[in-house]
Amino acid sequence: RHPEVKWAQRADNVYVTILLPDAKNAKVNLEPDGVLNFSATAGASDNQYELKLDLHDKVNVE
Known part of the structure:
Protein backbone atom coordinates (compact mmCIF):
# COMPACT_ATOMS: atom_id res chain seq x y z
CA ARG A 1 0.00 0.00 0.00
CA HIS A 2 1.03 3.57 -0.63
CA PRO A 3 0.14 6.50 1.63
CA GLU A 4 -1.44 9.69 0.30
CA VAL A 5 1.25 12.28 -0.50
CA LYS A 6 1.08 16.03 -1.01
CA TRP A 7 3.91 17.85 -2.73
CA ALA A 8 4.94 21.50 -3.10
CA GLN A 9 8.13 23.16 -4.17
CA LEU A 20 -1.24 8.59 7.17
CA PRO A 21 -3.41 8.95 10.30
CA ASP A 22 -2.44 6.84 13.32
CA ALA A 23 0.87 5.78 11.75
CA LYS A 24 3.00 3.47 13.88
CA ASN A 25 6.69 2.63 13.59
CA ALA A 26 7.19 5.37 11.00
CA LYS A 27 10.61 5.44 9.36
CA VAL A 28 11.78 8.25 7.08
CA ASN A 29 15.09 8.34 5.26
CA LEU A 30 16.26 11.06 2.89
CA GLU A 31 19.41 10.25 0.92
CA PRO A 32 21.77 12.96 -0.41
CA ASP A 33 21.28 11.58 -3.94
CA GLY A 34 17.60 12.61 -3.79
CA VAL A 35 15.75 9.47 -2.70
CA LEU A 36 13.07 9.68 0.00
CA ASN A 37 11.99 6.42 1.65
CA PHE A 38 9.06 6.11 4.06
CA SER A 39 7.48 3.12 5.77
CA ALA A 40 4.92 2.70 8.56
CA THR A 41 2.00 0.61 9.69
CA ALA A 42 -1.51 2.02 10.21
CA GLY A 43 -5.11 0.98 10.67
CA ALA A 44 -6.80 -1.63 12.83
CA SER A 45 -5.07 -4.41 10.86
CA ASP A 46 -1.63 -2.74 11.02
CA ASN A 47 -1.43 -2.51 7.23
CA GLN A 48 2.08 -1.85 5.90
CA TYR A 49 2.59 1.37 3.91
CA GLU A 50 5.70 2.18 1.89
CA LEU A 51 6.82 5.02 -0.33
CA LYS A 52 9.94 5.56 -2.42
CA LEU A 53 10.14 8.98 -4.04
CA ASP A 54 12.97 9.74 -6.47
CA LEU A 55 13.60 13.47 -6.55
CA HIS A 56 14.95 15.25 -9.60
CA ASP A 57 18.37 16.08 -8.15
CA LYS A 58 20.63 15.76 -5.12
CA VAL A 59 19.44 17.33 -1.86
CA ASN A 60 20.92 18.87 1.26
CA VAL A 61 19.70 16.52 4.00
CA GLU A 62 20.45 18.93 6.87
Whole structure:
Protein backbone atom coordinates (compact mmCIF):
# COMPACT_ATOMS: atom_id res chain seq x y z
CA ARG A 1 0.00 0.00 0.00
CA HIS A 2 1.03 3.57 -0.63
CA PRO A 3 0.14 6.50 1.63
CA GLU A 4 -1.44 9.69 0.30
CA VAL A 5 1.25 12.28 -0.50
CA LYS A 6 1.08 16.03 -1.01
CA TRP A 7 3.91 17.85 -2.73
CA ALA A 8 4.94 21.50 -3.10
CA GLN A 9 8.13 23.16 -4.17
CA ARG A 10 9.79 26.55 -4.30
CA ALA A 11 12.99 27.57 -6.04
CA ASP A 12 15.14 26.26 -3.19
CA ASN A 13 12.83 23.95 -1.17
CA VAL A 14 10.71 20.85 -1.63
CA TYR A 15 7.87 20.08 0.79
CA VAL A 16 6.51 16.54 1.07
CA THR A 17 3.57 15.75 3.37
CA ILE A 18 2.70 12.10 3.94
CA LEU A 19 -0.91 11.75 5.11
CA LEU A 20 -1.24 8.59 7.17
CA PRO A 21 -3.41 8.95 10.30
CA ASP A 22 -2.44 6.84 13.32
CA ALA A 23 0.87 5.78 11.75
CA LYS A 24 3.00 3.47 13.88
CA ASN A 25 6.69 2.63 13.59
CA ALA A 26 7.19 5.37 11.00
CA LYS A 27 10.61 5.44 9.36
CA VAL A 28 11.78 8.25 7.08
CA ASN A 29 15.09 8.34 5.26
CA LEU A 30 16.26 11.06 2.89
CA GLU A 31 19.41 10.25 0.92
CA PRO A 32 21.77 12.96 -0.41
CA ASP A 33 21.28 11.58 -3.94
CA GLY A 34 17.60 12.61 -3.79
CA VAL A 35 15.75 9.47 -2.70
CA LEU A 36 13.07 9.68 0.00
CA ASN A 37 11.99 6.42 1.65
CA PHE A 38 9.06 6.11 4.06
CA SER A 39 7.48 3.12 5.77
CA ALA A 40 4.92 2.70 8.56
CA THR A 41 2.00 0.61 9.69
CA ALA A 42 -1.51 2.02 10.21
CA GLY A 43 -5.11 0.98 10.67
CA ALA A 44 -6.80 -1.63 12.83
CA SER A 45 -5.07 -4.41 10.86
CA ASP A 46 -1.63 -2.74 11.02
CA ASN A 47 -1.43 -2.51 7.23
CA GLN A 48 2.08 -1.85 5.90
CA TYR A 49 2.59 1.37 3.91
CA GLU A 50 5.70 2.18 1.89
CA LEU A 51 6.82 5.02 -0.33
CA LYS A 52 9.94 5.56 -2.42
CA LEU A 53 10.14 8.98 -4.04
CA ASP A 54 12.97 9.74 -6.47
CA LEU A 55 13.60 13.47 -6.55
CA HIS A 56 14.95 15.25 -9.60
CA ASP A 57 18.37 16.08 -8.15
CA LYS A 58 20.63 15.76 -5.12
CA VAL A 59 19.44 17.33 -1.86
CA ASN A 60 20.92 18.87 1.26
CA VAL A 61 19.70 16.52 4.00
CA GLU A 62 20.45 18.93 6.87
